[in-house]
Amino acid sequence: MTDPVERETTNGNRKPSATIYDIARTLGLSPSTVSRALNKPGRVNAKTEKRIRDAAADLGYRSNPMARALHTGRTRMLGLVVSDLTNPVFFSLVRGAEKACNELGYTLVFAESQESAEAESGTLDRLLPAVDGVLLAAARLSDEEITTIAGSTQVVLVNRRVDDLPAIVPEIEAGAAQAIEHLRELGHTSVAYLAGPPQSWMARVRGERLLDHAVAAGMTFAEIPSESPTREGGAAALRRVRASGATAILAYNDLMAIGLSRACREAGIDVPGDISVVGFDDIFGADFANPSITTVRSPLDQAGAEAVRLLVSMLDEEQAPPAAELTTELVVRESTGEATSSQ
């Protein structure tokens, strides 16, 4: 086992990279001095520090994160758990998170909590002990599961709230208000919410706020259940959408809005001529869909970045940074228009 040749075979072609011991040996110093020089600049004689740095560069030294982690208990890795990579909303989230991680010197570890919690537990079991904390953007996890996770590691929720756990959630109230106001201006008096999955916190809350504002605007409001928060789910809801008699539909997300408006057109129902459709999130494609989708944009990339910053500040036991406002914005496109009195 101490035989270098033996190690090499188990290592594949990965040459055993240099350690602080190697540096120490070639310089006739002690490993602890090397460690200090590399991590605590200034606490070591300037000249020796330089010699050490040069030697390190020479040998192509890179500190072994595992060894460091073993001692410090910190891996400088953050986990990101999302529920469904198929949904483009997560792209911006991932992107924002990855960017912030980089800036803060962290590495992003990735997991998709597909399907049931059972199925994914293997993934989470592997993920959790490897990271200093996790971002949870997993609508499918139950509150209990989340509480459990929060018991064993630092957690920041994204797009969801559970108890008092730290969470980054773009404003929902304002978005609902903007959407309803837009429809009101167009003369709609009868709207329906094409709901997301009942287990989804965000889907429920959007529905609630939409209801609030619709009522306040003196509108008729119906809630239409759906099979899944996807394009297929949106399309499949067509019958109930028609049956509702509403002149405007607020879909839980853009995926459903796209699916629904396409299904409408295929059924000979004009969007927005016969019916208006509003989505949420402003995902990739909402602008070039046919019709393009009027939507309430959520700054998910910012949310990802904010969540990372919050998590890191928690790890460092600092004051949380002043959370940037994650404001929502109505983007008006082709899928909404004047209410038709006919129908």
Next chain:
Amino acid sequence: MTDPVERETTNGNRKPSATIYDIARTLGLSPSTVSRALNKPGRVNAKTEKRIRDAAADLGYRSNPMARALHTGRTRMLGLVVSDLTNPVFFSLVRGAEKACNELGYTLVFAESQESAEAESGTLDRLLPAVDGVLLAAARLSDEEITTIAGSTQVVLVNRRVDDLPAIVPEIEAGAAQAIEHLRELGHTSVAYLAGPPQSWMARVRGERLLDHAVAAGMTFAEIPSESPTREGGAAALRRVRASGATAILAYNDLMAIGLSRACREAGIDVPGDISVVGFDDIFGADFANPSITTVRSPLDQAGAEAVRLLVSMLDEEQAPPAAELTTELVVRESTGEATSSQ
């Protein structure tokens, strides 16, 4: 430092999770027995093994991957480096890779090699020592940079070739043939390739193969440069596209195809009436864009999964698994039509 209270404060609320020592102690066994029981089923008395497993579950034990890695040299983490998360092609890649990782008991670590190699080196420096190997789907990395990386860790390239490094690349030849054949059948005799970035291996090779087949089909072939492989890049190429006089455009990717065909419509040029547009990849949105895009689909999710499997087999020094054929498929939609003799 041995004081538990002291540790707790540095740990935040993360309760110091149980170790094999804890299990050993509560059971009056030795740590090595516990380790064996958990990792080498069968090499320990069945009854004690059960006791150990129960105790482990009881204490909520999870093995510390860092500690294990320190000894074995294997972290069971794989890196995935992509060049630009903004491009939806990568979604499927990430998804496929994540899925395969799960199945094989690996964890996926994620990095975006945005911008120049300089900027990202910090990221890579952090990533490389933490993983057992990397998937490189980074068109922006130079061949030299890739060779360097391959010198220090196991590497599998995706959608690209460099020297003899292991690579997963969906068939290109067939895709080019399919696209050209489709246009030939529609009567096009004059086509142009809206090129991707010259540094991109895939962009160059697609151009070459397209040229081969266009020539073989007796077509006129022009290559149009572009600013960037994005929707904006596609739209910005409109002038040169018109100037080319080609009746059909083969865009380097769907993003460009979408951008171009939209720009055409806005300029009053009908797609496919006046000009046909073909894309590559079949990204999310290609089917609901307006017009929907005829495209050569690459199975990027399969590619991601295959790449992971290949990498893992290399790590285990096994025979590479019989690589599944990554076949390409022409998806005909609205953006292509009969060639117009006018123009």
Next chain:
DNA sequence: TTGTAAGCGTTATCAG
């Protein structure tokens, strides 16, 4: 079948 002990590469404490 089980226990003992060494070592993986760091960091941190405590002397010199």
Next chain:
DNA sequence: CTGATAACGCTTACAA
């Protein structure tokens, strides 16, 4: 300012 030395949690000869 620098050098021993003891952890960190786990695996694996080797011994019992």
